[in-house]
């Protein structure tokens with residue numbers, strides 16, 4: 001009987017994509033995926049270290065793995081990803097039941113371990129290695145794919161643990177990426193999301209250099225890829241050529257995720273973001289000029305060390321000015337080994353909570369208002385499957401990256417024309433326009 005594995009993923013899209021590669025590799029080794037840890041011979045976690053809340057959730061899950069390992073010592077417990085990388089060999093001291101630990105992107109090392117004869121010895125793999133596109137991949141979604149275009153990050157944001165967990169930035173060769181996009185298109189993929197920790201600084205380490213906008217144009221030209229997205233860019237590298245590409249390239253969607261982090265230039269400086277409030281707003285103005293209907297989303301941290309009421313007010317001011325289509329909001333969480341964790345002027349927790357509430361209220365109010373512009377429009381929706389809330393309805397996404405629940409007859413992978421009837425801060429509701437379908 002084939003051996004089985006169970007895999008739990010935490011964190012960002014990059015990790016979800018790494019997990020697809022892990023799954024692809026385990027499939028190739030003859031392992032079968034199962035839905036419960038009890039049934040699994042190999043229990044795997046792909047971990048995140050971005051915030052403390054992620055650590056806490058993971059530790060709960062690890063408790064179960066410990067019990068199962070005790071029950072059957074032949075089981076293998078593996079921890080990969082950023083949190084594992086940040087602890088390195090300490091993983092084995094803190095969690096003695098773990099057999100194998102590895103950093104992000106080191107999936108081949110997991111295979112090496114599983115194929116070796118020494119399954120009983122604990123092994124850790126934490127050396128950074130450059131990405132390889134040749135790993136097999138088991139896509140979670142049939143018509144949409146991620147493509148990792150670079151690994152690591154050269155930024156030095158003072159709050160962020162990623163540079164220490166994913167190493168320095170290395171771009172994958174452009175020709176490999178185009179070939180991968182072609183292979184994905186041939187396999188039925190209609191939408192590609194390019195992934196990188198700092199996706200729009202792609203190509204600076206290549207010789208000759210390749211501007212990110214050029215890569216976008218090359219992927220846009222691949223037949224069959226009808227939608228192209230990327231995440232996450234850094235505002236400092238959001239140059240005019242990239243913004244113009246959104247207006248010029250047919251597949252490049254009208255959505256830009258532009259992490260703000262703080263609206264106060266003082267705090268931005270302490271975060272080492274290398275842009276000021278004004279420079280950020282200038283980028284937004286340029287987006288609005290070239291792509292007036294573009295959805296803009298963001299990430300914001302509240303309660304960064306030293307954040308005063310006035311600093312926070314400036315964040316709210318930027319939120320009001322930009323009018324984001326949605327925003328991910330985070331309470332600052334000190335991460336071991338980052339500079340901001342050592343800053344003396346930490347903001348008390350109740351103050352952080354109160355600011356968070358005010359921010360979330362503003363973000364939701366504006367997102368709801370912004371979404372109303374879609375009501376009455378007919379929009380192209382890439383159908384993903386049944387609606388999560390009502391199995392009689394379909395679910396899909398617009399180019400603006402809004403989820404739509406709608407009634408209709410389209411199939412997953414189709415582009416449906418949907419008339420939007422109503423909108424909340426997070427989702428749209430509508431009906432497929434069948435006339436358009438017949439014509």
Ligand code: 5AD
Pocket residue numbers: 050051159160161259261299300301330331332333334335
């Ligand atoms: N505390 C809180 N939020 C953080 N982020 C990154 N590091 C931290 C931290 N230490 C947020 C940023 C980033 C998003 C992925 O997570 O907003 O853009």
Ligand code: SF4
Pocket residue numbers: 010011012013014015047048049050081082083161162165166
């Ligand atoms: Fe992704 Fe960052 Fe979490 Fe790593 S630490 S999984 S890069 S969000």
